[in-house]
Amino acid sequence: MSGKRKRVSQLTATAWGAARGAWTSAYASRLVAGVRGGGCAVLRYHSVNDDPVWARDYVSPKIVVRPEEFDAQLAYLGERHTVVPLSQIVSAMVAGRVPDPRWVAITFDDGYEDNYRLAYRLLRKHNMPATFYVTTGCVADAEILWTVRIRFALMTTTRTEILCPSITPGPMDLSSPDARERAVQCFTGLVKHCSQAEADDVIAEILDACLPGCGPMSQRVMMNPDELREMERNGMAIGGHSVHHYNLPLLEDGALRDEVLGAKSFLEDRIGLHVEHFAYPNGRKDRHCDARVATEIARSGYISASTSISGPAGPGHSPFGIPRVGVSARRVDMRSFAANLQHGRLTRPHSPSLADIERNGPPRGAGGNEVA
Numbered sequence: 001m002s003g004k005r006k007r008v009s010q011l012t013a014t015a016w017g018a019a020r021g022a023w024t025s026a027y028a029s030r031l032v033a034g035v036r037g038g039g040c041a042v043l044r045y046h047s048v049n050d051d052p053v054w055a056r057d058y059v060s061p062k063i064v065v066r067p068e069e070f071d072a073q074l075a076y077l078g079e080r081h082t083v084v085p086l087s088q089i090v091s092a093m094v095a096g097r098v099p100d101p102r103w104v105a106i107t108f109d110d111g112y113e114d115n116y117r118l119a120y121r122l123l124r125k126h127n128m129p130a131t132f133y134v135t136t137g138c139v140a141d142a143e144i145l146w147t148v149r150i151r152f153a154l155m156t157t158t159r160t161e162i163l164c165p166s167i168t169p170g171p172m173d174l175s176s177p178d179a180r181e182r183a184v185q186c187f188t189g190l191v192k193h194c195s196q197a198e199a200d201d202v203i204a205e206i207l208d209a210c211l212p213g214c215g216p217m218s219q220r221v222m223m224n225p226d227e228l229r230e231m232e233r234n235g236m237a238i239g240g241h242s243v244h245h246y247n248l249p250l251l252e253d254g255a256l257r258d259e260v261l262g263a264k265s266f267l268e269d270r271i272g273l274h275v276e277h278f279a280y281p282n283g284r285k286d287r288h289c290d291a292r293v294a295t296e297i298a299r300s301g302y303i304s305a306s307t308s309i310s311g312p313a314g315p316g317h318s319p320f321g322i323p324r325v326g327v328s329a330r331r332v333d334m335r336s337f338a339a340n341l342q343h344g345r346l347t348r349p350h351s352p353s354l355a356d357i358e359r360n361g362p363p364r365g366a367g368g369n370e371v372a
């Protein structure tokens with residue numbers, strides 16, 4: 001066994017177990033949760049798209065909302081709520097004020113090209129602001145986001161099973177669309193539990209195993225600098241979402257700084273944007289944020305950081321640990337959308353990560369001009 005293979009085997013014994021544990025405990029932790037306390041809602045979107053190939057081969061169908069659904073959701077928010085810039089909610093949190101419970105902020109993670117082509121157009125139609133968190137290493141497809149690379153390889157390979165001996169004991173079934181979707185979930189979950197070097201090895205082994213037979217990508221994946229500049233000129237905020245979308249708590253200090261400060265420097269110095277907000281990559285049931293990462297975010301000059309933990313943004317929360325309400329393709333009819341918004345706004349799950357940030361993270365009002 002080569003040294004690299006041996007290292008991957010050792011890591012996967014731990015990471016695989018952690019990943020399985022996280023999946024099985026996900027629903028239990030949601031049930032245990034439940035601390036009542038209102039706040040306003042920061043919505044978390046990823047993709048607005050009506051192409052079924054995109055929502056199968058490129059990104060999970062769960063994170064894709066169709067344009068007509070997004071249009072209807074914005075109309076609902078315009079009637080029942082006040083859509084405000086994220087910075088307005090952050091200002092209230094920094095000042096210790098209770099945000100108006102009618103306030104809603106709209107955010108997008110990752111930086112997919114449909115954010116400009118479809119979501120931005122609809123936001124302008126409704127005259128609403130939003131914040132777009134961009135994975136900067138992937139701007140204009142300089143690099144393809146690793147989650148997209150894994151999904152595309154597993155979905156388009158002509159193989160009906162693959163062998164990844166360092167990762168799984170037996171062959172991984174790819175003989176049906178459902179089996180491929182399960183493989184994507186398994187491998188993606190595993191990478192989220194790996195450090196940077198480990199993640200690179202695991203991703204390379206999965207991609208190698210899918211060859212030959214993966215078609216070339218025919219679609220652009222991410223927004224480009226001109227699109228980001230135009231959006232900012234017209235009232236949208238652009239935020240950082242790290243450089244490579246690794247799970248930040250698993251990175252060592254130097255690599256963490258490169259991911260956090262590197263994203264801000266790229267957007268400001270290379271593209272000419274003004275960047276104040278950050279969103280932790282990955283997450284929900286995976287531990288994706290903590291006080292150490294939050295401190296690095298503040299030190300890099302950001303004034304807020306949004307998580308993927310469901311709940312309200314309100315008093316008592318750190319601006320470096322903002323819960324959000326995820327919007328998925330499973331809750332697109334207006335009744336479900338409204339119920340999800342209300343549930344997320346009122347119910348805050350117990351989260352050790354948020355407690356760590358609030359207790360040991362940067363003080364309110366940190367960030368801004370603190371870059372060393």
Ligand SMILES: [Zn+2]
Pocket residue numbers: 109110241245280281282
């Ligand atoms: Zn992301």
